[in-house]
Amino acid sequence: MIGTLAAKSSPVGSIIFASIALIVLSFCVLLLLRHYLPLRTTPAYLLVPIFFALWLPASIVLLVPIDLASTSRNQDVGSRGIWLPERALLVSWRISYWLTFALTWFILPILAEYTDAGYRDPKARFMFSLRQNAQYQAFILASAIAGGIYVFIYAGFNLNSIKSLVMALAYSWGLVLAIYLMGHGLVAMPRLLLRNSSISGRLKRIQGNAAKVHDKMEDAIVNLEDLEAQVTMLSSRKTGSAKVFEEWINELVEDSHLPESQPRTLSRRMSVPAVNVPNVLTEQYLADLSRKLIRARHSRARYLDEWDRILSDAVDTQMVLDSAASNNIEIGQASPHSGFFDRIAIHTPYTRYLYRYYFIPYSMGFLGCFLSLASFCIVWSELIKAINPWLSIISLTVVHHPESERGQIGFAGQVIASAWILYMYTAALYSLTEVKVWRGRALVRRNTHGESAMWYSMQVAKLSVPLSYNFLTFLQPGLERGEHGVGSDTVFYKFLGSLIEFTPLGERFDTLFPIFILVPVCAALFNLYGKVKRLVDFGGVIDDDEENETGYGTGSWREGQNLIEREIGNASLGRLGDGAGTATRRAAVPNNPNNRATPALLVPPAERIRSLGQSVTPARARTAEEDIEEENFLEAFSHRVKNTFDTVQTPKWLQNVGEGIKRPKWMGGNYEGEAAPSSSGSDFTSWFGGRQSDGRVRL
Incomplete structure (x- = not known):
């Protein structure tokens, strides 16, 4: 009796662990919300749905490994990992799934359009949201009708067929989006780390992106000025239809900053078209104007924040690059407005140099190689599971005890499973920020649009x-525990998988469609986006950082370098002597506190090295080596060919040819018919008339 009781395990420890983990996840989600949204001024109808929309996926990352360990264990003996009773898992999955389903398809779309509506009346905003979502919901309804005809013919009209229809359609659309985004992210994330492992290459990419961001920032500023000028014109009206909306117009004027605080320059006044305001104002016109103003302000804040980060990253990377000559990285005093961690200086100048110049780049390279291997494992498992599931690499890393009586998945397998799911999530979410097809939406620090x-x-x-x-x-x-394996024994599979595979079409789609992950993987791996963009000039796909490396005015890295140096030079003018010149326009970005000050980029590298007591020659030699490293194959080949022809010497047997030959007048000969001078020099351009004193070739 005692041995039987001792053999039975209790889930109390697992429940405590899961509860603590959920509390930690809640705290992390709150920190994430605080990073992108001002918590005090954001209304609750935005914060609460966004919190659950982030917290539920985070809890699923924890719930899947617990489900795996709970259903792959012997119920009569202790478990190797964290486990919960089957009833608790079923309730957890029902709450997580249906709440996520409601947030995804109904609550968040309606609240998003409600937030973006420019109307002042809540009822008008709600009706606007319903009208905007009508097309979206009509598409969903049409898909449901088409799928319902197939399901009802196959299984009849009953409760299970209706649940299968709803879950299968939602899963299918989510899987299509997830496979594309994850496939692109599995390539883009490791590639970004490998590229950033080169300090000079990272600086060049920052400079290449600077011109694009600067142009977008200028366009956003001009667009906001146009809209605020329109508001200023509205405020001058005091009669007619403007009298009815006087309070609304006054609110728009209070939020505007023209023309007193931000007057337009002459060039902008000349380039901006005339502002047209209708004679009769309507509620719809003012709502559209309010919506455009809100979007324009957030767009301006977005590009100001991006430009500020580009300047900061450029100065920081240039400082690390220049430290190769002195083997030291000096930083200025911390700003009074900087955070707590920015005030802490642990490293000495030399250890900071070792950490920034060697440790971080090599760590990025190692992490990039490691994530590349992980991406290969995921893609391989997607492809091989339909052919020979025994060769799935992910399955081999998670299931450590396939024939054990105590459980096939232990605590180590649960940790590895969580890491796999988290990496798949991260790859998909990274693609959301890189693919530029989301109507200008972006996440801005402490200033994200609702x-x-x-x-x-x-x-x-x-x-x-x-x-x-x-x-x-x-x-x-096909392990010993079940016909289909560990995954099919889980509560999650019994709850969702059985309904997804309710029809043969759903089963084949779930098995075969993930093979299409090769499409986004190959597109990102071979840069098909850049090739399509060059062919059709379609600017809404993924930005290619490797394009346009030459040609001023086309977003090249040289143009970006000039823009960065000019901006930093204007910001740090007169502050070079104290060694604490700031590198960015922190005051121009809303809600962006100053970080630790850094040396200004305006000072040429030679002068900075000379001020540190170092010789100039190593720095110049290193710059030439960096330029050679940054050349591609075609550039290097063309430079070598050019150098070969520039340094060629005239053969000796040709040097005395033409001593007695007179040069014609049309080739520059004298009128007395004197002979042309001999080509005794080493420059073969004398065959074409020689060189003039200013170095030009005379024909």
Whole structure:
């Protein structure tokens, strides 16, 4: 009796662990919200749905490994990992799934358009949101009708067929989006780390992106000025229809900053077209104007923040690059407005140099190689699971005890499973920030537009269930515990998988469609986006940082370098002597505190090295080597060919040819018919008339 009781395990420890983990996840989600949204001024109807849209996917990352260990263990003996009773898992999955489903398809879309509506009346905003979502919901309804005809013919009209229809359609659309985004992110993330492992290459990419961001920043500023000028014109009206909307117009004027605080320059006044305001003002016109103003302000804040980060990264990277001559990295005093961690200086100048110049780049290179291997394992598992599931690499790393009576998945397997799911999530979410097809939506530090925050949280919630279930399909080898394997024994599979595979079409789609991950992987790996962009001049795809390396005015890195140096030079003018000149326009970016000050980039590298007591020659030699490293194959080949022809010497047997030959008048000969001088020099351009005193070739 005692031995039987001792053999039975209790889930109390696992429940405590899961509760603590959920509390930690809640705290992390709150920190994430605080990073992108001002918590005190953001209304609760935005914060609460966004919190759950982020917290539920984070809890699913924890729930899937617990489900794996709970259902792959012998109920009569202790478990190797964290486990929960089957009833608790079923309730958890029902709450997580249906709440995520409601947030994804109904709550977040409606609240996003409600936030973006420019109306002042809540009822008018709600009706505007319903009208904007009508097309979206009509598409969903049409898909449901088409799928319902097939399901009802196959299984009849009953409760299970309706649940299968709803879950299968939601899963299918989420899986299509998840496979594309994850496939692109599996290539883009490791490639970014490998590229950033080169300090000079990272600086060049920052400079190449500077011109694009600067142009977009200028366009955003001009667009906002146009709209605020329109508001200023409206405020001058005191009669007619403007009298009815006087309070609304006054609110728009209070939020504007023209023309007193930000007067237009002459060039902008000349280039901006005349502002047209209708004679009769309507509620719809003012709502559109309010919506455009809100979007324009957030767009301006977005590009100001991006430009500020580019300047900061450029100065920081240039400082690390220049430290090769002195083997020291000096930093200025911390700003009074900087954070707590920015005030702490642990490293000495030499250890800071070792850390920034060697440790971080090599760590990025190692992490990039490691993530490349992980990406290969995921792609391989997606392809091989339909052919021979025994060869799934992810399954081999998670299932450590396939024939054990105590459980096939232990605590180590649970940790590895969480890491796999987290990496799949991260790859998909990284693609959301890189693919530029989301109507200008972006995440801005402490200044994210409410509609953008809703949209991004909706995508996070939409991707959570398909990616989690897709991970379970990797664990399908026919082990001793079940016919289909560990994944099919889970409560999650019994709750969702049985309804997704309710029809043969759903089963084949779930098995074969992930093979299409090769499409985004190959597109990102071979830069098909850049090739298509060059062919059709379509600017809404993925930006190619390796294009346009030459040609001023086309967004090249040289143009970006000039813009950065000019901006930093204007910001740090007169502050070079104290060694604490700031490198960025921190005051221009809303809600962006000053970081630790850094040396100004305006001082040439030779002068900085000379001020540190170092010789100039090593720095110049190193710059030439960096230029050679940055050349591609065609540039290097053309330079070598040019150098070969420039340094060629005239053969000796040709040097005395033409001594007695008179040069014609049209080739520059004298009128007395004197002979042309001999080509005794080493420059073969004398065959074409020689060189003039200013170095030009005379024909």
